Amino acid sequence: MSDQDQSLSQEQQKEVLSKYDKESGSRELSGILAKIVFFGLLAFSLYQVWFTVFERLPAQIHRPIHLGFGLGLVFLLYPATKKKQARGKLSWYDYILSILGVGVGAYWPIQYNELVQSAGQISQVDFYVGILAVILILEATRRAVGLPITIIAALFLAYAYWGRQMPGFLIHRGVDLDNLVQSMYFTTEGILGTPLAVSSTFIFLFLLFGAFLVKTGVGQYFNDLAVTLAGRRTGGPAKVAIFSSALQGTISGSSVANVVTSGSFTIPMMKRLGYRKEFAGGVEAAASTGGQLMPPIMGAAAFLMIEFIGIDYWSIAKAALIPAILYFTGIWIMTHFEAKRLGLRGMDEEELPDRKEVFKRLYLLAPIFAIVFFLASGLSVILSAFYGIITTILVGLLRPEKFRKLYILAFVAGAIGYPIIKTVLAGGMPADLIQNSLVWGGMITVLVSYLFDRNFIDSVEALVDGARTALGVVVATAAAGIIVGVVTKTGLGLKLANSLVELANQQLLLTLFFTMIAAIILGMGSPTTANYVITSTIAAPAIILLGVDDLPAHLFVFYFGIVADITPPVALAAFAASGVSGGEPIRTGVNAAKLAIAAFIIPYMFVLSPELLMINTNAVELIWALFTAISGMIAIGAGMIGYWYRKTYWIERVLAVASGLALIYPHAVSDIAGLVGFAALIAAQFFYKKEKIGEPVVKANAKA
Incomplete structure (x- = not known):
């Protein structure tokens, strides 16, 4: 790629994503099969939205349905090998595996009464279904997510079964096959446990929210806003990349996806203005990886924290705010000094978008502010995401200028009409007035919009794209559930935590260092959701044993699981950036790690100084710590x-x-x-x- 290259085309972006992001390496289907997958993805999203609104199903029915959708679609979309991906055709066994995946998901809803009344005893048919579920999950994870997490899950299963043969402190009495299968698929402590529960509620809705934001044009607007605010500064394009990537993190939970989305625009810009290929790629990789650390919407693993440590999402987002600001401040400072060292200018006036036009579209940020408002007002995370989607749809309606007044009128009519109708029918104002007025206003507006523009098509495409994005998360969290199930069944977590503390001679800094190394190694090539599940069940308890609170300990492993994406020798975000910049991958990774040096320091800071997480502190202490x-x-x-x-x-x-x-x-x-x-x-x-x-x-x- 020459230094004069323009932004990457959609096809080039797909090529880079497919190469470095396993979850993006799906088949390009055509004909009747493409239609089947399209409607399957649409049905998946519609089911999830229905569940969010009504939430009438018990966990043992909802989670297997979520899993069944995921397995059935993964085997249709993700090939067994890269060679088969290029052909774009399914093998006979893909159809069989897809049907079996749907069947495994459907088994729980069909047999619900019998399974609930069985008191932990499983029949021969249950046993074979459970075995099949484990095999299908491992294969689907290998296809959609990659080998690292698949191998780790398989090793944990082997550890559970052959416990008596394990050396030293790892020895345990072993778990027989019947008991292992029963705990893996017929309890809520294995595959159907916390990771899949979070995937089937919080994560899916926020991925759907991100898909709607993309359709609304918010992603491109982030770039325009970043260029307007930072483009003319010293080394402007690099600062645009930082600002844009911090915002992009709100609509993507993948470091690699962030790199390709915003990097296809910012990396060629940086190269044209004099940055070295490896440095340009490093800036984008470091900034894009940090997108998962930036509230209000962080990486998918942050939603797992809600269940793992039992606090609300708003508390997690609030605690993560200052560390995220420090992270991006560190990258900003270093790119500024590099630009000064190289004597690089900012962008010229004619290269910038029209400032007035950009600021006229500030309303596109409304969904982000809406999410913050809903979370801060005490609304549940899942309903906040749902109302965020409604807000995004409403914002999308403001695009066609000629219909804007009509949509505003329709929204006002729906929002005011609801309490009037409710008062007439029931007598008295409803208690949930604001929430339901928003919903009814949104519904009426969307209904009107479908008669006048393509908003309906955009909404359908967003539903499909959101479900497609969620497939990798579904199978990764199911595999992570296997790991959590084994840790719970064998007591491995406490054993490893104690051994880690002993290895560090009960020294907190040494324990933190060993935990950091473990998180980075486990995070190489693994999605952050799976990495966080492993480290939070194995490594985080070691930090907690030394007197550290749950939130700093879990945020510590969360940070380093994400930083693994830019830590050589396996730095997927940096490698993706090198695919865009044309630079050498390892050098790009080294530059990214150097620029993100803050990410290797900040977690130690907030463990040793919890006031950075706004825990038990006052304004004076917080200001001094920030300074x-x-x-x-x-x-x-x-x-x-x-x-x-x-x-x-x-x-x-x-x-x-x-x-x-x-x-x-x-x-x-x-x-x-x-x-x-x-x-x-x-x-x-x-x-x-x-x-x-x-x-x-x-x-x-x-x-x-």
Whole structure:
């Protein structure tokens, strides 16, 4: 790809996604089969929406139906090998596996009464269905998500069965096959456990919300807004990538998808203005990976935290806000210093979109603010997502200028008409007035819109796209349920936690370090949902044993599971960025990891200093912690890049990094030492500024 390349086309984006993101490597179907899959995906979304509104089914019926949809569609869409993907045709066994997947999902609803009354005893037919469910889940996970999580789930099953043969502290009495199958598929502590429960409620609705945002044009608007706000600044395109990717995280739970979506636009821009290929790819990979850390809508694993530690999502999002801001601040600082070092200019006025037109479309951000409002008002996460979808549809209706007034009128009529009708029929205002007025206003508006524009088609496409995106999550959470089930059945989690603490000699920092290594290794090539499930059941308890609260401990493993996407040697987000930039993959990964150095430091900060998570703190402590943390980020950024107000000597770089780490470490003595070093660096930079020891490496290059 030459330096003058323009943004990637849709086909090129699909090619890069398919190469680096297993969940995007589906078949391109045609004919009757394409229609079957289309209506299958549509039915999946409609069922989930119906369940959200009415929620009348018990968990043992709803979760298997969710799983059955996922398995049936995965075997139709994802081929057994890459060679078969290129052909776009199904093998005979794909049809059989798809039917069996649907059958396994349907078994629980059909046999519900018998299974509930069986008191934990399973029949011979139940046994074979359970065995089939495990095999199908492992194969579907291999196809849609990849080998790492499949192998880990299989190893956990082997560990449960051959427990007596395990060495040392891993030994246990073993679980016979009947008992293992029963616990895996006929309880809510295995496949049908917490991970799948979260997938079938929170995660699906938020993925659907993201699909509706894309159809509304919010993704492209994020790019336009980022260019308008940051494009003219020093090294503008890199800052556009950071800003855009932080926003894109609200509509995608995949680092690789974020990279390809926003990187197809920002990476060519960065290259044209003078950034090296590997640095341009590194900026996008680091920023896109951070999208999953940015509230209000974080990566899918954040929804698992709700169930695992028993707190509401708003508390998690609020706690994650300052660390996310520090993460993106760190990347912003380093790209700024790199741009100054290279003498790179911002974008020219004619390269920027029309500012007035961009700000006229600020209403497109309404769904994001709506989600925040609904969560803050105490509404459940799943209903917040549902109302967020309704808000997105309503926002989409404002696109056609000629119908805008009509839609506003229809919404007002529906919102006012509901309480009037309710008052006449029931006598008295309803208690849930605001919620139902919004729903009725939205329904009337959507109904009117279908008569006048293509909003209906957009909505159907969003429902299909949302379900397609969810397939990988469905099978990954089912496989993760196998792991959780084995950990629960064998007590492995506590054993590993105790051994980890012993290995670290009961030292918190060493325990955190070992946990970080485990999370990064497990996260290489695995989706963050599965990675979080494993580390939260095995590694997080070790941190909690040393007196750390649940939320910091779980956020710690959550962070490093995500950072694995940019940590060489297997850095999928960085590799995807190199596919867009044309750079060398490992070097791109090294640049991404260097730029995201904050992500390797911040988790230690909030474990040692929980006030960064707004836990048990006051405004003064919070402001001081933020001040020292940001100052530390500036110093570390200058040391890593080798430039501040001018090029730095090697001794200044060492002092900068040391001062930065001292400022970041939450302790009064280290803060004072860090501030002294920080002040000395600023003085040295200005005092020796006239010596011109650091001319820009390149001058501002000509416009492409």
